[in-house]
Amino acid sequence: MAQAAAAEEREIVVSRVFAAPRAMVWAAVTDPWQVGQWWGPTGFTTTMTEMDVRPGGKWKLVMHGPDGTNYPNEMTFTEVVPQERIALDLVGGREGAELVRVSKVMTFVDEDGGTRFTVTLQYPTAEAREKNCREYGAVEGGKQMLARLDAFLAERAANPLEKLVGGPAATHELRITRTFNAPRELVWQAWTDPAMALQWSGPRQFPAFYFERGEKPGDKWRIGLRGKRPGTDIVAELWQGGVMKEIDPPKKLVYTFSWEERTNVGLPKEGKETLITVRLEEHDGKTTMHFLQEFFATAAERDGHNGGWSSSFERLVELVEAKAAAAKEAR
Numbered sequence: 001m002a003q004a005a006a007a008e009e010r011e012i013v014v015s016r017v018f019a020a021p022r023a024m025v026w027a028a029v030t031d032p033w034q035v036g037q038w039w040g041p042t043g044f045t046t047t048m049t050e051m052d053v054r055p056g057g058k059w060k061l062v063m064h065g066p067d068g069t070n071y072p073n074e075m076t077f078t079e080v081v082p083q084e085r086i087a088l089d090l091v092g093g094r095e096g097a098e099l100v101r102v103s104k105v106m107t108f109v110d111e112d113g114g115t116r117f118t119v120t121l122q123y124p125t126a127e128a129r130e131k132n133c134r135e136y137g138a139v140e141g142g143k144q145m146l147a148r149l150d151a152f153l154a155e156r157a158a159n160p161l162e163k164l165v166g167g168p169a170a171t172h173e174l175r176i177t178r179t180f181n182a183p184r185e186l187v188w189q190a191w192t193d194p195a196m197a198l199q200w201s202g203p204r205q206f207p208a209f210y211f212e213r214g215e216k217p218g219d220k221w222r223i224g225l226r227g228k229r230p231g232t233d234i235v236a237e238l239w240q241g242g243v244m245k246e247i248d249p250p251k252k253l254v255y256t257f258s259w260e261e262r263t264n265v266g267l268p269k270e271g272k273e274t275l276i277t278v279r280l281e282e283h284d285g286k287t288t289m290h291f292l293q294e295f296f297a298t299a300a301e302r303d304g305h306n307g308g309w310s311s312s313f314e315r316l317v318e319l320v321e322a323k324a325a326a327a328k329e330a331r
Helices: 002-009 022-030 032-038 126-136 138-158 184-192 299-330
Strands: 011-018 045-051 058-064 070-081 085-092 100-111 114-122 172-180 208-212 220-228 235-248 252-259 274-283 286-296
Touching: 002 011, 011 126, 011 138, 022 032, 022 100, 022 114, 022 138, 032 045, 032 138, 032 172, 032 274, 032 286, 045 172, 045 274, 045 286, 100 126, 114 138, 126 138, 172 299, 184 274, 184 286, 184 299, 286 299
Parallel strands: none
Antiparallel strands: 011 114, 045 058, 058 070, 070 085, 085 100, 100 114, 172 286, 208 220, 220 235, 235 252, 252 274, 274 286
16 A cells, blocks of 8 residues: 555546547547647647657657747657557656656546546656646646647547548548758748749659649649659659648648559559648747648558658758758858
8 A cells, every 4th residue: 555655646647538539539649730739738839849659659849838938848658559558758848947757658448428538647756746746737737738638629520621521531541740940931832832842742763743733722733753663764654633622821731632543553443532731830940740641541552652752751851951051041
């Protein structure tokens, strides 16, 4: 009993039942863009810079207080059981202050037709717990954060992304987060200006040679890629396109995506289009991009796109950071 009492003295536990299925709550906690919409106490905003949800993976973010104070956090995942449990070690705190070290466990359990989400923080000592409560308002802050998550889930349920494509959601989604040392307006321009987009679109082995981007919702977009088939000297052209769904400069792009000839990229002839959402966040002159492509028919198709997009985004990093550096030198 003494050991149990000692553990309780070192812990903070906050819990709430959400009127949402576990899959939705899990996505809100593990998708970098979604986390950035609700993480932190009331009045805080959060910039996500890295999130690799697997044992050993890193999760880095900066919370920004209403008074402008920054709170950098770096976490390492120690356990990940999809839709059930996440455990991690956290190091962070107010910028310039002594670091806070804490172990965190998040659990997801079906309850009352919804999901009970529980966060348990365990500090090295009871004194460390009390200091965190005193200096950071950890208990009240945790409750406020779960209230923000509740509001976010309610909005998400009222506006499901499935409405944009007119069909049921698939479970196979591709999420990529990148942070650029460049202002958001420049990254937005790289996505939307045809001349600039042409310089990075497509993987290195299949760069774009044609780029057409619609200017308003309902407009069509089209990109042509050209390169050699792997291991051969055979030059091939690959075409992709879709319809613009939402354009919110310089924050958000939503558009459908499909290959004009799926067999040219090793996919079955018949298939459905996917949906791409690009969100851009800026803080301290840097831009974090959250990329989501969803409604893949299979995990294999999703994984095939991952390689192509990762290569394209490497080119995007090089382009916008070079332009940002040149602009600074010119000033």
